[in-house]
Amino acid sequence: MISTAAAAEASAKPVDEWIRDLADPKFRTREEASRNLWSIGESALAPLNQAAAGEDPEQAFRARELIRKIQLFITPDTDAEVIGIVEKYEKALENEKLDLIHQLQQKRAWRQILKLYASETSARARSQIQGQGLIDRIPVTAAREALKKGDIAGAREFLEMAPATPSGLLSLAEFHRTQGSLEKELQRAKTLEGKQGAAWRLALYRASGNLEAAKVAADEAGEPAISAAMSVLLGDPLPWIRRDPQENSLRQGPRVTYADLAAKRWQGSTLRPSDLEPLLKATNSRNRSERTGAVTALLLLGDPVPAEKAITRYVPLEAFSYFETLERVPESLATFGLDPAKPDYEGWVRERMDKLTASLGADEEDRMEEYDQELDSCMGE
Known part of the structure; x- marks a missing residue:
């Protein structure tokens, strides 16, 4: 936050005059103008953008520096260590940025982290940061801290800074629900066009519990997994069963077979032994991933015997844990060659x-x- 004294000093003179002073011949005047414009903050961004595009090199340079600081939520009162880390980040190599983000996390510099991530142009750096799950957690953590302090506007600001992912939008939608503004926001969202508008409506409908509308919005937003999940909640698991194999833990071969058989059974048909033959064959595959997928599919289809034989043969430690979890202790002991009746x-x-x-x-x-x-x-x- 900007100190009251600094803000009061800055407001004693019109912003346009401080902007002109950025080009003053006197160094002290230029420094004072920079300091006061920095204290004014976001309300000075518009004239600063004009100055940054101007012809005076000194004025343009100082304006760009101030814009950078203000957009990164760096104020005269910001922790000097946070400022130093941000400056290092802007000059860092791709493989150094994640560590600097962790340093900012330790300082709880939430705004700076979110802003740096939003402005990051390196796909690799963005992937490394996102892969840690930080960007999904930080807006919610920061919003909770703001709410504890009674800062509702600040909480909303953090949630609005989150990436527009399904989880990020859902957090913001839940905020509107708890604040009583969900219906108003939903009416506004109905006027938005394109996939972005649909994604926001999807989050709002999910927060409101309107499953039918959420499914329609998910289809419009290009979110097949969420659409399938809504179908499950509405009583139809087939879209979930048949969804893209890449989004499923089973390997493609066993997964396709499983999807067909699960759908067949859901629709009331009885599975024949020949239907399970591809999965039974795959339990003896040399490919570990295919074998694991077949075992998982058989267990899900309610045919555990061949699945249990396969895991006992190929992965005895997993078989031991499996039988132990089911409290089938004798079989668990036998997995490692122990006599269940008298284990030595x-x-x-x-x-x-x-x-x-x-x-x-x-x-x-x-x-x-x-x-x-x-x-x-x-x-x-």
Whole structure:
């Protein structure tokens, strides 16, 4: 925030006069003009933009510097360390920027982080920052802090600075719902055109609980996953089941088979053994991803026996955890060759430690790969 004294001093003289003083022959006058325009802040941006495009080089340079500071929410009262980090960021290499963002995060410089991200032109740097999940969390965190202080306008400002992603827009829509302004904002959103308008209506309809309208808006906004989710809530899971395989955790081959079979069963048809044959075959695939996808599909389709055989054979540690979670302790123990009726834990561990000791001459990586799952199980990891 700009100090009251600085703002009062700046307001004692018209902004246009301070703008003219940026080109004054006297250095002290130019410095005073810069300082006071900086204190005025956003209301000085319009004349500063005109000065930045002017012919006087000194005036234009100072105007551009002030615009940069004001747009980055850097005021005369901003922490000097935050200013220093921001200045480093503007000169940093792509691989250095994420660390500087983390430094700003430690200083809780929320406005600066959001503004730097919004103005970032490097796709790689944006991807690295977004990949950390920071940009999705920061507007909500900052808004909560503002609300705790009773600063409702500040909370809204933070949420409006968030990237216009489905999650970011939904947070802003929830703000309008809690503040009682959702219906008014929805009426305004109905006048907006294009995908951006549809995306905003989608968020508002989701916040209001209007599933039918949200589904329509999701289709208009080009958000098939959200549209499919709305269909599920409306009682039709088929669009979700049949959505793009790239958005699903199952691998494409097993996933396509699963989608067809799940849809078939949902529509009332009985699955025949031959329907499951592609998945049963895939459980023995050499491709681990395909095998995992087939196992997952069989479990989801309610045919666990072949799936359990596959995970027991190929990934015993996962099988151990799977059976243990289901409280099928005998099968869990049998996964590692333990007698469920009379498990000899001490002997089991001793046998494997002896094997490990005897293989000291072998390559360490190969040796550890052979025993890591069993030893992890012994240690409870």
